[in-house]
Amino acid sequence: MGDKPATKGRPATKARSGARRSRPAPTPAEEAALQGSVPEPEFVQLLTPDGERVEHPDYSVDFTDEQLQGLYRDLVIVRRLDLESTALQRQGHLAIWASLEGQEAAQIGSGRALRKQDMAFPTYREHGVLWCRGVDPTAPHGLFRGNDHGDWDPAEHNANLYTLVIGAQTLHAVGYAMGINYDGKVGTDDGEAAIVYFGDGASSQGDVHEACVFAGVYHAPVVFFCQNNQYAISEPVERQTRTPIYQRAAGYGFPGVRVDGNDVLACYAVARHALDQARHGQGPTLIEAYTYRMGAHTTTDDPTRYRTGSEVESWKQRDPISRMRSYLTKAGIGDDDFFASVDADADRITGRLREFVIGMPDPDPSRLFEHVYAEESPLQDAERAWFEQYQSSFVGEGAH
Amino acid sequence: MAKQQGPLTGTQTLTIGKALNLGLRRALEDDPKVLLMGEDVGRLGGVFRITDGLQKDFGEDRVLDSPLAEAGIVGTAIGLAMRGYRPVCEMQFDGFSYPAFDQVTNQLAKMHYRSRGRITLPVVIRIPFGGGIGSVEHHSESPETYYMHTAGLKVVTPSSAVDAYFMIQQAIRSNDPVIFLEPKARYYEKGEVDLDASLASAEPLHRSRVVRAGSDATVVGYGPTMRVLRDSADAAAEDGRLLELIDLRTLSPLDLDPVYESVKRTGRLIVVHEAPTNAGPAAEIAARVQNECFYSLEAPVQRVTGFDTPYPASKLEEHFLPDLDRVLDAVDRTFSY
Numbered sequence: 001m002g003d004k005p006a007t008k009g010r011p012a013t014k015a016r017s018g019a020r021r022s023r024p025a026p027t028p029a030e031e032a033a034l035q036g037s038v039p040e041p042e043f044v045q046l047l048t049p050d051g052e053r054v055e056h057p058d059y060s061v062d063f064t065d066e067q068l069q070g071l072y073r074d075l076v077i078v079r080r081l082d083l084e085s086t087a088l089q090r091q092g093h094l095a096i097w098a099s100l101e102g103q104e105a106a107q108i109g110s111g112r113a114l115r116k117q118d119m120a121f122p123t124y125r126e127h128g129v130l131w132c133r134g135v136d137p138t139a140p141h142g143l144f145r146g147n148d149h150g151d152w153d154p155a156e157h158n159a160n161l162y163t164l165v166i167g168a169q170t171l172h173a174v175g176y177a178m179g180i181n182y183d184g185k186v187g188t189d190d191g192e193a194a195i196v197y198f199g200d201g202a203s204s205q206g207d208v209h210e211a212c213v214f215a216g217v218y219h220a221p222v223v224f225f226c227q228n229n230q231y232a233i234s235e236p237v238e239r240q241t242r243t244p245i246y247q248r249a250a251g252y253g254f255p256g257v258r259v260d261g262n263d264v265l266a267c268y269a270v271a272r273h274a275l276d277q278a279r280h281g282q283g284p285t286l287i288e289a290y291t292y293r294m295g296a297h298t299t300t301d302d303p304t305r306y307r308t309g310s311e312v313e314s315w316k317q318r319d320p321i322s323r324m325r326s327y328l329t330k331a332g333i334g335d336d337d338f339f340a341s342v343d344a345d346a347d348r349i350t351g352r353l354r355e356f357v358i359g360m361p362d363p364d365p366s367r368l369f370e371h372v373y374a375e376e377s378p379l380q381d382a383e384r385a386w387f388e389q390y391q392s393s394f395v396g397e398g399a400h
Numbered sequence: 401m402a403k404q405q406g407p408l409t410g411t412q413t414l415t416i417g418k419a420l421n422l423g424l425r426r427a428l429e430d431d432p433k434v435l436l437m438g439e440d441v442g443r444l445g446g447v448f449r450i451t452d453g454l455q456k457d458f459g460e461d462r463v464l465d466s467p468l469a470e471a472g473i474v475g476t477a478i479g480l481a482m483r484g485y486r487p488v489c490e491m492q493f494d495g496f497s498y499p500a501f502d503q504v505t506n507q508l509a510k511m512h513y514r515s516r517g518r519i520t521l522p523v524v525i526r527i528p529f530g531g532g533i534g535s536v537e538h539h540s541e542s543p544e545t546y547y548m549h550t551a552g553l554k555v556v557t558p559s560s561a562v563d564a565y566f567m568i569q570q571a572i573r574s575n576d577p578v579i580f581l582e583p584k585a586r587y588y589e590k591g592e593v594d595l596d597a598s599l600a601s602a603e604p605l606h607r608s609r610v611v612r613a614g615s616d617a618t619v620v621g622y623g624p625t626m627r628v629l630r631d632s633a634d635a636a637a638e639d640g641r642l643l644e645l646i647d648l649r650t651l652s653p654l655d656l657d658p659v660y661e662s663v664k665r666t667g668r669l670i671v672v673h674e675a676p677t678n679a680g681p682a683a684e685i686a687a688r689v690q691n692e693c694f695y696s697l698e699a700p701v702q703r704v705t706g707f708d709t710p711y712p713a714s715k716l717e718e719h720f721l722p723d724l725d726r727v728l729d730a731v732d733r734t735f736s737y
Contacts, residue, residue, distance in 0.1 A: 172507070
């Protein structure tokens with residue numbers, strides 16, 4: 001893969017032309033949304049919604065048949081895990097769930113482009129990325145059930161805990177990447193990189209801006225991976241920015257690229273290139289994965305209040321899994337037996353998830369006071385001692 | 401600050417500012433993972449020159465001139481700490497630390513708890529704090545209560561050169577995040593520091609200390625107010641009242657055992673701070689002292705604090721800040737019961 005131009009894709013909107021007006025004219029996406037269909041913007045695409053392989057002058061992939069099957073398997077399993085988790089929430093086993101449905105290709109493509117030594121900083125919807133990092137798929141569910149704040153070891157999996165304050169983790173990723181530079185772990189094939197996930201809503205946050213400033217200034221080996229899923233809860237991306245998100249990178253002095261976020265091959269290719277650049281000391285890249293959240297923001301949300309059925313339907317036509325399945329079928333890489341075996345794997349894994357979540361015991365109350373500090377913790381020690389004494393006072397009264 | 405660059409040895413008379421500078425220098429020498437970060441900390445040496453000369457000697461990778469972005473400084477420090485570094489962040493002024501508030505309270509303070517001990521964040525946030533320097537707004541805030549109220553943070557403040565020198569090194573060695581409040585109006589006060597003394601022999605970081613013994617009333621303060629307390633004790637002594645002075649040094653965790661012991665002897669307590677009264681540190685101390693010393697108290701706990709107003713324009717700050725007369729007035733009040 002050769003050197004890339006600074007930016008790709010369509011230039012900025014033409015909305016600014018013409019006479020002064022109190023409100024900018026609708027963007028093409030807004031106009032299309034009003035009409036119930038959404039045009040595809042210009043982006044890096046290697047697999048069309050119909051499952052046709054297309055070439056791109058700058059990005060290519062070189063997968064074996066088995067690897068292509070593996071990507072499909074990943075997509076199916078993380079969707080099934082997600083749907084199962086939504087069902088578990090509806091049945092009262094989880095307090096809330098943040099669905100990734102529709103964003104599987106963005107997460108699996110970028111997640112599979114990571115190497116073991118790379119560090120991922122997710123927000124709270126990156127269940128597919130965790131899957132790629134080898135985190136047990138039951139690990140995030142303690143957070144959504146209210147048992148813990150995420151029960152996996154970030155150092156073991158090189159995947160940080162979820163972050164609920166929007167965009168805060170972008171700074172952590174940049175600091176971590178600055179540390180990679182200081183450790184001299186860049187410039188060779190076994191160099192390291194950090195990748196940070198955030199959404200279109202987060203692109204409005206000051207932390208994300210500051211993260212881009214620091215990344216640019218310190219030439220940090222970090223990839224900003226924005227999943228533009230078109231909505232920040234109810235607010236469309238036009239309420240966050242009048243500029244395509246990937247074009248913002250130019251203002252920070254590093255490349256930006258927009259990729260079809262529903263195309264797992266393109267997401268892989270673009271992320272791999274950006275990560276390679278970072279590992280080799282070429283600094284940060286901002287990737288905008290143009291995708292769509294098919295479900296609600298979380299299970300507390302009602303997307304029918306702010307989205308039209310026809311818009312959702314038009315995105316359904318670009319589903320990341322059906323296009324991959326169609327491609328594998330046409331290319332003779334997947335047959336009915338293969339697809340059935342993937343479905344059977346998904347059944348087995350989601351069955352284990354269901355069993356685990358339903359059987360998850362409440363945490364021991366003593367956990368309340370654990371790990372507030374790494375060192376001496378006299379206030380918490382005193383409160384814990386009081387609490388234990390208080391709890392034990394109920395023994396014998398039948399209250400516990 | 402004196403541009404003295406003698407050997408770091410022997411007992412020297414240093415300002416608090418210079419003691420901090422030498423403490424940071426020692427920490428940089430002792431551990432290659434220690435980094436200083438902040439606006440203007442490099443070539444300028446910080447607006448108060450606390451980091452003077454450190455970038456020159458340790459390089460731009462150890463002493464980073466950061467972009468003008470407080471959340472960015474603290475947020476990237478978190479990432480660096482996750483990578484194994486020990487960042488020391490400078491917030492240029494107290495009022496400018498608030499843009500970093502989310503990163504400090506939601507991220508830095510909670511990561512160890514959220515990760516169930518899997519992540520430790522040995523980050524120090526240095527904040528020059530308090531009033532009395534005649535500056536414009538946002539340059540004289542007392543934010544200590546915000547940080548004391550947040551579990552996961554440790555909050556300390558030195559009031560002497562010897563504490564400044566050792567406490568900054570202890571804070572950097574701590575595996576917990578430490579909010580290190582520097583009494584900026586006292587940067588130029590001098591004291592003797594034995595630079596050869598080992599860190600282990602120094603007063604522990606999280607201990608308060610009786611700095612003057614007395615039998616008639618206990619007066620508690622920290623950081624910038626300790627000079628007022630000393631002056632008040634001198635003046636009270638002329639009236640025949642012997643005040644026992646306690647420098648808290650640590651606001652989280654509060655070390656109140658010396659306060660309890662003292663109050664049980666004197667029966668009277670006055671707490672002094674620049675931060676506003678409402679829900680301030682004195683409120684917490686008064687509540688705990690009442691619990692522990694109820695039958696020893698001869699009078700209600702008195703508070704001498706800033707008023708519940710925004711920090712005023714500097715021509716008014718002499719009225720806002722606790723001074724000798726207000727402390728003595730509180731002493732009189734406590735004896736009127």
